[in-house]
Amino acid sequence: MANVEVSLKETMTSIEGAMGAALVDYTSGMALGTLGGGKELDLTVAAAGNTDVIRAKVRTMEMLGLKDEIEDVLITLGGQYHLIRLLKGRGHGGLFLYLVLDKGQSNLAMARHQLKRIEAALEL
Structure with a gap:
């Protein structure tokens, strides 16, 4: 079982093309953890918007x-995929994993598969 920090690190390192990841509480709009992003990708703002x-x-x-x-929501931009995966079970209600991918460097099907695996190992 992995905590939030480990899960986000795994997301960023195991998913090709990952630019940023967050665990978000959609009842409050607050990011419980973020990794990656940057000046042009503010994950805190993205968490609230999503x-x-x-x-x-x-x-x-x-x-x-x-x-x-809802299993997941995909938003396709010109150069990015934004993938939102709602978490289920074990007290995960009201949470989602948010992943931003570089469209040219990622495999969407594999990213969805990896997020599902990371979700299964996440322990809050």
Whole structure:
């Protein structure tokens, strides 16, 4: 089992093209941990903004009467992928892993697979 710091380090080192990663509480919009990013990628601002994305999708699913769970959300930009993976089980409710990938250096399918593996090992 891995803590937040170890999980974020694993995310950044094991996923090719990773530019930044965060663990976010979408009830508050606060990042519980960040790694990577930089001047042009403020992960704290991104965490708060993506909280709004998740809240909107959850509300929409409720209005539609969908009885399913969000696995992940992908936002594709010209040069980046932004991947949001909602955590499930073991007290992880209300949390998501946020990953920014360089589109030209990453494999989206492998990144999703690795995030799922990292989620399974995360212990809060």
